[in-house]
Amino acid sequence: xxxxxxxxxxxxxxxxxxxxxxxxxxxxxxxxxxxxxxxxxxxxxxxxxxxxxxxxxxxxxxxxxxxxxxxxxxxxxxxxxxxxxxxxxxxxxxxxxxxxxxxxxxxxxxxxxxxxxxxxxxxxxxxxxxxxxxxxxxxxxxxxxxxxxxxxxxxxxxxxxxxxxxxxxxxxxxxxxxxxxxxxxxxxxxxxxxxxxxxxxxxxxxxxxx
Numbered sequence: 001x002x003x004x005x006x007x008x009x010x011x012x013x014x015x016x017x018x019x020x021x022x023x024x025x026x027x028x029x030x031x032x033x034x035x036x037x038x039x040x041x042x043x044x045x046x047x048x049x050x051x052x053x054x055x056x057x058x059x060x061x062x063x064x065x066x067x068x069x070x071x072x073x074x075x076x077x078x079x080x081x082x083x084x085x086x087x088x089x090x091x092x093x094x095x096x097x098x099x100x101x102x103x104x105x106x107x108x109x110x111x112x113x114x115x116x117x118x119x120x121x122x123x124x125x126x127x128x129x130x131x132x133x134x135x136x137x138x139x140x141x142x143x144x145x146x147x148x149x150x151x152x153x154x155x156x157x158x159x160x161x162x163x164x165x166x167x168x169x170x171x172x173x174x175x176x177x178x179x180x181x182x183x184x185x186x187x188x189x190x191x192x193x194x195x196x197x198x199x200x201x202x203x204x205x206x207x208x209x210x
Contacts, residue, residue, distance in 0.1 A: 020080055020150055027146075028073075028169075031139040035173040038135065043127070043177040058181045060103055065172040065190065067096045072165030076143060079158045080150030100191070103183035111184065122185040124178065132171050132193035133200075140166030140201050147209050159205015160198050167197035 039045065052058040071092040078084040111119050122128075143162035152158040171190045180186060 020077060020146055024146055027142045028139060031142045032169050032173060034138055035135045035170055036176065039131075039173050039177050043131070043174075045176050046179050049176060052179075052181070055181070057103075057107075057183065060099075060183065061175050061178075061186045061190065062172055064096060064100055064103075064187070065168045065175060067092075067099075068168035068194070069165050069172060071096065072161050072168055073143075076147065076158060076161035076165055079154055079161055080147055080152050082151050082153045084152065085154045085157060100183070100187045104187050107183045111182070116184065119182040119184040120188055122180040122182070122189070124180055125185075125189055128174070128178065128180075128186075128189040129193050132167060132174050132190065133197050135170035135174060136163070136167040136194075136197045139169050140197065142166070144201065144205065144208065147205070150209075152209055155209035156202045156206040158209055160202035162205065163198035163201025164194065166201070167194040170197075 046052060053062065075088055075093075078087055081087075107119065108116065140163055143166050144159065147158050147162060150158070171194055175186070175190075178186070
C-alpha cells in the first residue's frame with residue numbers, strides 16, 4: 001500500500017460517527033406525528049379534548065404515558081453505550097409506577113363496588129389493546145434503527161427500553177381519542193398494551209442489536 005493510500009485509509013477510519021441523538025428528534029417527531037394523524041383519521045379525537053386535558057383524572061394518563069416516554073427514551077440512550085447498563089437508574093420508572101398505583105387505589109376507593117368491573121373493562125378495551133400496539137410500530141422501529149448505530153452490551157434491555165418509549169408515545173397519541181377516564185381502565189389496558197410491545201421489542205432487540 002502506498003503511503004498516501006495508507007494516510008487516506010487512516011483518516012477515513014478516524015472520522016467520528018454522529019451521536020445517536022443526531023436526527024433522532026426529527027425522526028421520532030415525524031413518527032409520532034404520523035401516529036397523531038392516524039388517530040385523527042381512523043378513530044377521531046375526542047370532542048371534549050380541551051376540557052379533558054385539564055381534568056385531573058383524564059390528564060393523568062398523559063402524565064403517565066409521556067413520563068414513560070421520556071424515561072424510556074433516556075434509558076434507551078444510556079444503555080445504547082457498552083457501559084450503559086451499569087449506569088441505569090430505575091428510580092424514575094419506580095416513581096411513575098407508584099403514581100399509577102396510587103391512582104388505581106384512589107379509583108378503587110371512590111368507585112362504588114358494583115361499578116368497579118365496568119370501570120376496569122370500559123367500552124373500548126379491544127380498541128385500546130389493538131390500536132396502541134399498531135401505533136407503536138413506527139416509533140419503535142425508529143428507535144431500534146437508532147440503536148443499531150450504538151454499541152449496547154445488553155441488546156434485550158435496549159430493545160425493551162425502545163419498546164417502552166415507543167409504546168408510551170403511541171399510548172399518549174391514542175389518549176387523544178380515548179374517552180375512558182378512570183385510572184382503573186387506562187392503567188390496566190394501556191399498561192398491558194405497552195407491556196406487550198416492550199416484551200416484543202426486547203425479543204427483537206436481542207436479535208437485531210447483537
